[in-house]
Amino acid sequence: MQPIDPNNDTATSFVVLGASGKLAKEKIFPALWALYRDNRLPQGTRIFTYCRTKLHTRTFRLTCAPYMDLDPERDPPKFNIFWTTVHCVQGQYDQADDYVALTEAMVRQETKHNQVYANRIFYLALPPITFDHVTLNLGRMCKSPLGCTRIVVEKPFARNDLTFKPYQTLLCQSFKESQIYMIDHYLSKQISQNLFGLRFANNLWSETLNNRHVAAVLITWKCEKPVKDHAEYFNFYGIIRDVMTNHMMQLLALVAMDKPYSNTIDDLRDGRLKIFKDVVTPDMGDVIIGQYRRSETDPEKMGYTEHSYIPKDSMTPTFAMVVLHIKSRRWSGVPFILRAGQAMNDTKIEVRMQYKSVACDEGNSKDLDIRNELVLRLVPFEEIFMRLRLKQPGEELCLKEAALNLRVDERDT
Numbered sequence: 001m002q003p004i005d006p007n008n009d010t011a012t013s014f015v016v017l018g019a020s021g022k023l024a025k026e027k028i029f030p031a032l033w034a035l036y037r038d039n040r041l042p043q044g045t046r047i048f049t050y051c052r053t054k055l056h057t058r059t060f061r062l063t064c065a066p067y068m069d070l071d072p073e074r075d076p077p078k079f080n081i082f083w084t085t086v087h088c089v090q091g092q093y094d095q096a097d098d099y100v101a102l103t104e105a106m107v108r109q110e111t112k113h114n115q116v117y118a119n120r121i122f123y124l125a126l127p128p129i130t131f132d133h134v135t136l137n138l139g140r141m142c143k144s145p146l147g148c149t150r151i152v153v154e155k156p157f158a159r160n161d162l163t164f165k166p167y168q169t170l171l172c173q174s175f176k177e178s179q180i181y182m183i184d185h186y187l188s189k190q191i192s193q194n195l196f197g198l199r200f201a202n203n204l205w206s207e208t209l210n211n212r213h214v215a216a217v218l219i220t221w222k223c224e225k226p227v228k229d230h231a232e233y234f235n236f237y238g239i240i241r242d243v244m245t246n247h248m249m250q251l252l253a254l255v256a257m258d259k260p261y262s263n264t265i266d267d268l269r270d271g272r273l274k275i276f277k278d279v280v281t282p283d284m285g286d287v288i289i290g291q292y293r294r295s296e297t298d299p300e301k302m303g304y305t306e307h308s309y310i311p312k313d314s315m316t317p318t319f320a321m322v323v324l325h326i327k328s329r330r331w332s333g334v335p336f337i338l339r340a341g342q343a344m345n346d347t348k349i350e351v352r353m354q355y356k357s358v359a360c361d362e363g364n365s366k367d368l369d370i371r372n373e374l375v376l377r378l379v380p381f382e383e384i385f386m387r388l389r390l391k392q393p394g395e396e397l398c399l400k401e402a403a404l405n406l407r408v409d410e411r412d413t
């Protein structure tokens with residue numbers, strides 16, 4: 001996709017399908033607002049909601065506002081104008097006529113903007129069960145006749161290979177490959193991108209992230225909260241399909257990929273794809289799955305199947321751990337340990353690269369078997385640090401653990 005050009009005057013219709021849901025309210029509308037606030041949306045952009053629920057901008061803005069990080073001093077006038085660009089369309093996902101109504105709504109705004117040439121972006125903030133109908137109808141009824149058309153699909157794309165194939169076929173029949181964006185929002189996180197920056201722009205790490213120096217890579221996705229939001233979806237897909245095969249695998253690819261030929265989208269994608277091809281299919285002996293049950297110490301913390309909204313006989317895993325191996329010159333012999341869970345002891349998302357132990361005879365260091373670790377943490381707050389050993393202050397040559405913290409926030413210079 002071309003970089004956003006705020007001076008571009010072309011009419012652009014951005015349609016959020018499934019706008020009544022959590023993703024739209026918590027992530028997509030806040031992102032659209034942030035772009036608008038910072039003058040980074042093309043001027044002719046109009047936003048459309050499309051879902052079965054009847055939405056009104058008046059009330060929908062109240063639903064989204066808590067996630068929009070509003071500055072009460074600065075934002076209100078612009079925030080009001082932002083909402084004048086939003087138009088709500090109600091429709092079923094399987095009714096062709098409703099898509100005709102969506103197109104009419106887009107055309108009305110595009111024409112107001114005095115443009116026949118208009119770009120259209122369709123963002124599927126929807127569960128996969130709706131994908132077939134939505135893709136087919138958008139492809140038939142809503143594409144831009146003269147401008148660009150894009151369709152953005154959120155993971156998970158299906159339950160497995162078998163169910164993905166027919167959808168892939170339908171998607172490719174309805175849209176050209178260049179129009180399709182199957183996205184993973186973890187790739188856009190600052191820390192994920194830093195994995196890349198840190199590795200390839202610093203000799204220290206570009207030279208040491210390999211099987212000569214690294215003992216193991218640990219990728220953790222832990223959430224303290226029990227399953228509640230989108231429980232029906234979660235119960236059908238489970239933790240592996242929710243975060244492991246997508247977000248965590250993308251993090252793994254960013255840790256493991258070789259330096260791409262260039263930083264273009266295609267070369268970056270090819271670099272990650274090579275890693276996915278090199279990952280050895282895990283042995284079931286290298287996989288642990290589990291489901292949380294009632295806490296023995298805190299009766300408030302219910303078991304997964306005790307929630308009223310989860311079937312009593314559910315076997316859906318809420319925890320999974322897998323040890324993956326990559327068959328490449330750089331990484332063979334290094335286990336990549338992925339673990340993910342809901343209702344865990346705390347909330348943490350991080351990548352931890354554990355270096356091999358150093359044979360060290362310094363005084364009292366036997367008690368201190370600390371491996372160097374490079375840690376990139378995404379949650380609860382973004383940080384990058386390296387665990388090291390340093391000499392303790394004083395006359396004796398004793399070691400202590402220390403951390404080298406790298407500031408990653410905006411105040412950095």
Ligand SMILES: NC(=O)C1=CN([C@@H]2O[C@H](COP(=O)(O)OP(=O)(O)OC[C@H]3O[C@@H](n4cnc5c(N)ncnc54)[C@H](OP(=O)(O)O)[C@@H]3O)[C@@H](O)[C@H]2O)C=CC1
Binds near residue numbers: 021023125
């Ligand atoms: N929430 C998040 O942070 C993230 C979510 N995703 C993915 O994005 C997609 C949407 O997520 P999210 O917003 O949380 O999902 P929701 O469960 O909130 O669903 C979004 C909307 O889809 C419609 N919908 C829900 N279930 C059905 C159904 N069975 N049949 C038809 N329509 C349905 C509803 O709209 P209505 O009834 O009004 O039509 C609902 O408001 C999911 O595939 C999810 O995996 C990806 C990354 C992050």
Ligand SMILES: O=C1O[C@H](COP(=O)(O)O)[C@@H](O)[C@H](O)[C@H]1O
Binds near residue numbers: 185242243
């Ligand atoms: O895809 C998903 O990701 C969110 C977590 O995203 P984050 O950006 O807040 O880390 C997760 O809560 C949700 O279950 C899953 O579907």
